[in-house]
Amino acid sequence: MPELPEVENVVRSLRPHLVGCIIASISAARNPAGIPARPDTRSTTRSATRSTGAALTRILRTPLRRLRNQLTGARIESVERYGKNILLACRHPDRREATFSLRVHLGMTGRLIWESAAEPRSPHTHLVIELQDGALNDGGFLHYTDIRQFGEIELIHLSGESAGDKLFFNGRLGPDPLEITFVEFARLLRPRRARIKSLLLDQHFLRGLGNIYVDESLFRARIHPASIAAQLGRPRAERLYRHIRQTLEEAIAAGGSSISDYVDGQGRPGSFQQSHQVYQRTGEPCPRCGARIRRILIASRGTHFCPRCQRAPRRLRSGQSWRPALSSSPLPKAVHL
């Protein structure tokens, strides 16, 4: 659920609550988490564990003990987004050198919500961070909830350098699509022979895009998702660049897309899903030309596009004889054009 616009909204909604607060305690959510969500559900094929212990261990990339040791008593200095990661910069007021960043990745179904009460409302809440009186609020609690448990929480030690966060991630994640210039974008695109959809999903290439916004941006730019990146001409590359930014900015302004799980740091859903033109609209008429929206698989991800507006490049269209230059791999069968 959480791509760049959703994470940006989480960060913005949490910031006023968190900045200035002291972390009073960190604890595994007990309560509903240990209990099956719905004990009497008949079809529950796996009455699975749901033991907070197992789930929390999966999510925590830093052991709870270490989290407690290092963060208890620390002050939250800033709340930032880095790609799809949320970074809480923390510092001990009394210890000059002790500076950390708590990295939270929401995975598919993660939620990070500020609550006034300690008790989780969801059986899928795994971690509770107790906050002590910030300048602008009364503390409260930060709840991490995650149904599918694909999220990650990790403590990053910042040794000295202020921009430690970025140094840490550099090389691991590409530029932010809202910060990169067109010239740089085009330079990165040029040597790549991957299909554009795969490339845009790759966080090493650009950080922050996910399945929804890649499909929506490609639709707006009228580019077929299976197009080879290096073969987009300048006009298409420009269109793509422009529409990625536009789509993301509109989505941020709309509060993100809420399909089923996403809410911001105050529990509010977004509304951008109402503006999706192709994502999960298979079979519906294209809002631009009326053709049926199609769904194919690219990079094993559901990919939605208009077969008329987003025409396949010739090379891809004319059948099995085509091969990518300098490559031994045939055109994957999954691409139906």
Place this chain on the structure above:
DNA sequence: CGTTGAACCTGTTTGC
């Protein structure tokens, strides 16, 4: 390089 499919999870929807 680039691709696929599986794996990590739970829950909901679809299809026979």
Place this chain on the structure above:
DNA sequence: TGCAAACAGGTTCAAC
């Protein structure tokens, strides 16, 4: 009706 398969916003890894 009922049950199984498919699918879901993400990332990583092995194998080709």
